[in-house]
Amino acid sequence: MRIMVVTAGSRGDVAPYTGLARRLSEAGHHVAFATHHTFADMVRAGGFDVRTLPGDPQELIRARTEGRSEAEKQRVTAEFLSNLGEGVAEAAEQGTDVILSSLGQAPLSCLVAEGLGLPSMGVYLAPAVPNDAFALPGSDPDGRGTPLSNRAAGERTLDRAHALYAEVLPRLARRLGLPEAAVGAAWRRWQGKEGWPISHGVSPAVLPRPADWPPEVDMAGYWWPETETEPGSALTSSWQPPEELRSFLAAGPPPVFLGFGSMAPGLGERLGPLIVDAVRRSGTRAVVQAGWAGLDVAGDQVLTIGDVPHDWLFPRMAAVVHHAGAGTTAAGLRAGAPTVAVPVMADQPFWASRVYELGAGPAPVPFGELSAERLGEAIRTAVEERGYRRRAAELAHRIGMDDGAGRVLRRVESLAAATA
Structure with missing residues (x-):
């Protein structure tokens, strides 16, 4: 079976699906990713x-984090989605089941699948189906939220x-030769309606399944990123921790x-001094990952690194x-780390x-309110209050009992069989 994973x-947003793809591949299926060249x-x-x-x-991320006007954010996002829709259609036409x-x-993806007569399924890393138990990411419920306000939010x-x-989906429907009604159907499926199957790559130990979700959700x-440290990974033989990192640890x-x-x-140039000050205030040592911010922090108690698999690094x-x-939140909890x-932004x-x-950790420090004082105090609290590590370890044990990728594999194969 030829499976196309769409993620952007x-x-x-991309790395966790490599582990899911590995599980699908091991079951004999051919997996292709429709994603940005950045992650090729x-x-x-x-x-x-x-x-x-x-x-x-x-x-897209710069547009949403640099304080641009709301109109400019909307324009950049709409243009991004419009091009993406055409790209998903072209990718699916290359041979997909x-x-x-x-x-x-x-x-x-729902619209493209409908246009090409293909079965499809949602594989989400964050909840997006309204329910009474909690407000969705990005919502603003009243106070702590009641069942009504959670769903309404x-x-x-x-x-x-x-x-x-609003403009992207009708344009894509016309490109696929679909009637206008298909747009509404795609939107309802995205919300977990009309029996469309959705699996969330989240442990029930972290977020229990709401009782009022449809049975298909x-x-x-x-499901975890495929990394160089994973037994049986195609990447295993090529990776060793940098000697500088080993020595620092x-x-x-x-x-x-x-x-x-x-x-x-x-933003690395601005964040670097803040991080150094926060680490000094906390009385700890630190490993700083450069990331897209371009962080480059030096000091006796600080080491800057590039990409290192979280499943190797976080437990240390x-x-x-x-x-x-x-994904990073999941990796931290999996490692039992406060x-x-x-x-x-977004679901964060x-x-x-x-x-x-x-x-599993102290109160969050929103990025827009970040200071060396607040960050240093939060780090010190996370390290010194033993209850955070104890609770994180309990969650790690429960998370380790899940098999999210296996559950998705079974659902995909059932879906394909039902539509054959």
């Missing part, structure tokens, strides 16, 4: 095909997102990890400080709050 955005090397390193999607994800789509591209969030696709458990107590992943592109850390993206969340405040509510 930041590295954290990472995808090909796992042995998967790449069908390149148009657009620059860094420009089933489409699996991440959250942001799901309305486009979630529906308002989807309504705001709908506006971004599940909380499957995490051996030279003192476990350090703290700091990194913002694909967030804050180009006293705590992890990051932007609270879905988390200091510094959310920037949701995961930051969830970590705090679960007792």
Whole structure:
């Protein structure tokens, strides 16, 4: 079976799907990624095909984080999505039997699947189906949220997102020769309606499945990026930890990890001194990941690194400080490491709050309010308050019992069989 995984955005929007693709591949299926050229090397390193999607994800993130006007953000996002829709259609036409789509591209993928007569399924890294149990990421419920306000807030969030696709979806439908009614159907499926199957790559230990979700919508458990440290990975034989990193870890107590992943592109010069000051105030050592911010921090107690697999690095850390993206948050919890969340945008405040509510880290420090004083105090608290590590370890044990990729594999094969 030829499976196309559609995912776009930041590295954290793509990397987890390499592990899911490995599981599908091991079951005998051919997997191709429809994603940005930025991630082509990472995808090909796992042995998967790449069908390149148009657009620059860094420009999209800059537009949403640089204080531009709301109109400018809308314009950049709409242009990005418009080009993306055409790209998904062209990618699927290269030979596809089933489409699996991440959250942001799901309305486009649903429409393309309908136009080409293909089965499709949502594979989301964040919840996007309104429910009574919690407000969706990006929502603004009243107070702590009641069942009514949680659902209403979630529906308002989807309504705001709908506006971004208002011109894109009809244009794509015309390109595919579909009637106007297909646009509404694609939108309803994106929301978990009309029986469209959706699996969330989130552990029920971190976010229990709401009881009022439709039966086709599940909380499957995490699927993890394929990394060089994973037994049986196609990448295993090529990677060893940098000697400089090994030496730094051996030279003192476990350090703290700091990194913002694909967030804050180009802000390394401003963030570097702040991080050095925060680490000094906390009384810890630190490993700082350069990321798209271009961080380059030096000092006796600080080491800057490039990409290092989180599954190798995080268990060796006293705590992890990051932007609270879905994948990085999951990696920190999987490692049993206390988390200091510094959310920037999108679903990150949701995961930051969830970590705090679960007792796996202190209160989040929003990126827009970041200071050396606040960050240093949060790091010190995360390291010294033993309850955070104890709770993180409990969650790590429960997360380790999940098999999210296996659950998706079974659903995909059932879906293909039902539509054969």
